[in-house]
Amino acid sequence: MIKVIKYVWLDILQNRIVLAYTVFLLVVSATLFGMETNPSKGLMSLLNIVLMVVPLISLIFTTIHFYNSYEFIELLLAQPINRSKLLLSEFAGVASSLVTAFLVGVGGPVLYYAPGATGAALLAAGVALTLVFVALAFLASVCTRDKAKGIGLALLIWFYFGLLYDGLVLTILFTFSDYPLEKAMLVLTTLNPVDLARIFIMLQMDVSALMGFTGALYQEFFGSALGSLYALGVMGVWIVVPIWAAVRVFCKKDL
Amino acid sequence: MITVTNLQKSYGRLKVLDNLSVQLNAGQAVSLIGPNGSGKTTFIKSILGMVMPDGGEISFLGEPIHNGWQYRQQIGYMPQIGRYPDTMKIRQVFAMIKDLRQSTLGKNALLQLDEDLIEAFELPKLYDKTMRSLSGGTRQKVSACLAFLFNPNVLIMDEPTAGLDPLAAELLKAKILREKAKGKLILITSHVMSDLDELTTAVMYLQDGQLQFFTEVDQLKADTGEEKLGRAIAAIMTKERKSERVKERLTH
Numbered sequence: 155m156i157k158v159i160k161y162v163w164l165d166i167l168q169n170r171i172v173l174a175y176t177v178f179l180l181v182v183s184a185t186l187f188g189m190e191t192n193p194s195k196g197l198m199s200l201l202n203i204v205l206m207v208v209p210l211i212s213l214i215f216t217t218i219h220f221y222n223s224y225e226f227i228e229l230l231l232a233q234p235i236n237r238s239k240l241l242l243s244e245f246a247g248v249a250s251s252l253v254t255a256f257l258v259g260v261g262g263p264v265l266y267y268a269p270g271a272t273g274a275a276l277l278a279a280g281v282a283l284t285l286v287f288v289a290l291a292f293l294a295s296v297c298t299r300d301k302a303k304g305i306g307l308a309l310l311i312w313f314y315f316g317l318l319y320d321g322l323v324l325t326i327l328f329t330f331s332d333y334p335l336e337k338a339m340l341v342l343t344t345l346n347p348v349d350l351a352r353i354f355i356m357l358q359m360d361v362s363a364l365m366g367f368t369g370a371l372y373q374e375f376f377g378s379a380l381g382s383l384y385a386l387g388v389m390g391v392w393i394v395v396p397i398w399a400a401v402r403v404f405c406k407k408d409l
Numbered sequence: 410m411i412t413v414t415n416l417q418k419s420y421g422r423l424k425v426l427d428n429l430s431v432q433l434n435a436g437q438a439v440s441l442i443g444p445n446g447s448g449k450t451t452f453i454k455s456i457l458g459m460v461m462p463d464g465g466e467i468s469f470l471g472e473p474i475h476n477g478w479q480y481r482q483q484i485g486y487m488p489q490i491g492r493y494p495d496t497m498k499i500r501q502v503f504a505m506i507k508d509l510r511q512s513t514l515g516k517n518a519l520l521q522l523d524e525d526l527i528e529a530f531e532l533p534k535l536y537d538k539t540m541r542s543l544s545g546g547t548r549q550k551v552s553a554c555l556a557f558l559f560n561p562n563v564l565i566m567d568e569p570t571a572g573l574d575p576l577a578a579e580l581l582k583a584k585i586l587r588e589k590a591k592g593k594l595i596l597i598t599s600h601v602m603s604d605l606d607e608l609t610t611a612v613m614y615l616q617d618g619q620l621q622f623f624t625e626v627d628q629l630k631a632d633t634g635e636e637k638l639g640r641a642i643a644a645i646m647t648k649e650r651k652s653e654r655v656k657e658r659l660t661h
Contacts, residue, residue, distance in 0.1 A: 234510070
C-alpha cells in the first residue's frame with residue numbers, strides 16, 4: 155500500500171497544482187494578516203476563505219486527479235493488487251498532499267501571526283474539511299464514469315454544503331420560528347461539515363454572542379470538552395462513511 | 410486451471426455473457442473467437458477481475474477468484490488497447506510495475522523476470538520516451554513485454570498482433586510459441602485467423618455471450634473438411650446463418 159501511495163505522490167508532485175494551491179494559500183493568509191493590525195480579525199477573515207476555498211479545491215482537485223489516474227488504476231488492477239487497498243492508497247496520497255499544502259499555506263502564517271487556541275482550531279477544522287471533501291469527491295468520482303459528470307457532481311456537493319444548505323436551514327428557521335428550535339439546530343449543524351467547522355472555530359473566537367440564543371446553546375454544548383470531542387467525532391464520521399461507501403462502490407465497478 | 414461456471418453479465422438490458430461455462434487447462438493454447446460484440450473482452454476481463462459478473466463463478470486452480478487478487482500473480486495480460494499514465498516514461502512504467510510486484514512478494518522472494526521480449530523489441534532504446542509520445546504499435550509492444558515480464562503460468566492476450574509491424578508480430582508469435590512449449594495456458598483473441606492457426610490448439614467460439622463450441626483445432630478442421638482454421642470457422646459461421654434463416658422461415 156505504501157508503494158502505491160508513493161506513486162500517487164510522484165504523480166501529484168509532477169503536475170504542480172498542489173504546489174500552486176500551497177502558494178495561493180500562503181499569499182492569501184499572509185496578505186490577510188498583513189492588512190489587519192489585530193491578528194484575531196485576520197483569523198476571522200481567513201476563516202471565511204478557508205470555509206469556501208478548502209472544500210472547493212479539495213473536491214475539484216480530487217475529482218480531476220481521479221479521472222486522470224484512470225489509466226494508472228487500470229494498469230494496476232491487472233496486477234496482483236487489492237482493489238480496496240488501491241483506492242485507499244489513492245485517498246491517502248491525495249488527502250495527505252492536500253493536507254500538507256493546507257498546513258504549509260495556512261498553518262505557517264497562522265503560527266507566525268496568531269499562534270494560540272483559535273489558530274489551532276482553524277487549522278484542525280481546515281484539515282478535517284480537506285479530508286471530508288476529498289472523501290466525498292472520491293465517492294462522487296467512483297459513482298460516475300464520465301469526467302464532466304463527476305466534476306459536475308463535485309461542484310454540486312460544494313454548492314449544497316457551502317451555499318444551499320444555509321438557505322435551507324434559514325427557511326426552516328423562519329417557517330418554524332414559533333417553536334423552540336435550538337436542539338434541532340444542533341442536529342442540523344452536524345449534517346453539514348462546513349457549518350460544523352464554522353461553529354467550532356467561532357466558539358474559540360468568543361464571537362458567539364453575535365449568534366444569539368442559539369449561540370448560547372452552542373457555547374454551552376460545543377464550548378465544553380465533550381462538545382469539541384463530539385464535533386471532531388462527527389467530522390470523523392463525515393470522513394469515514396463516504397470513503398467506506400466509495401470503496402464498496404469501487405470494488406463492484408467494471409473497468 | 411481456470412473453471413468458469415454459468416457466468417452471466419449484462420450491461421443494462423444487453424446480455425453480454427449468457428450462462429457461459431468452460432474449463433481451461435494448463436498446456437492448452439486456446440483461440441477465443443467470435444463476432445464483434447460477442448463478449449470476448451468481457452469474458453477475459455471477468456477472469457482478470459476487472460469486470461464483476463452478475464452471476465456464476467470463476468475459479469483459478471480450484472479457488473473462487475471472487476474479490477481475490479493473489480491469483481493475478483500467475484496471469485500475464487495484454488489488453489486490446491493498453492492505456493498508460495501519459496507522463497510516465499517507458500522505463501518508469503517497467504520500474505513501477507516491478508517495484509509493486511516485488512512488494513507483493515515479500516522480502517526474501519525474488520522476482521523471476523523474463524526480459525526476452527524487451528530485448529527483442531529493442532525497447533531499451535526508447536526507454537526515455539513518455540507514454541504519451543508513443544505510437545499505437547510501440548504501446549502494444551510495451552503491453553506485450555509487461556504480459557511476459559513476470560513469467561506467468563497463464564497468458565491472456567486480447568488481439569496481441571493488432572497494430573504491430575510484421576517483424577514485431579513475428580517476434581511476438583515466436584515468443585508465444587516458446588511459452589506454449591513450456592506447458593502454459595494461453596488464451597488469445599484475434600480476428601487474424603492465420604495467427605491463431607499457428608499459435609493455438611483449441612478453439613472457443615462465442616456468439617451473443619454464449620459458448621457455441623469448444624473443440625480442438627484438428628477436430629474442427631476434420632469436421633468441416635477444411636485445411637485452414639479461417640476457412641473452417643467461416644464454414645461454421647455460414648452454416649449457422651443458414652440454419653438461422655431456416656428457423657426464421659419456419660417460425661413465420
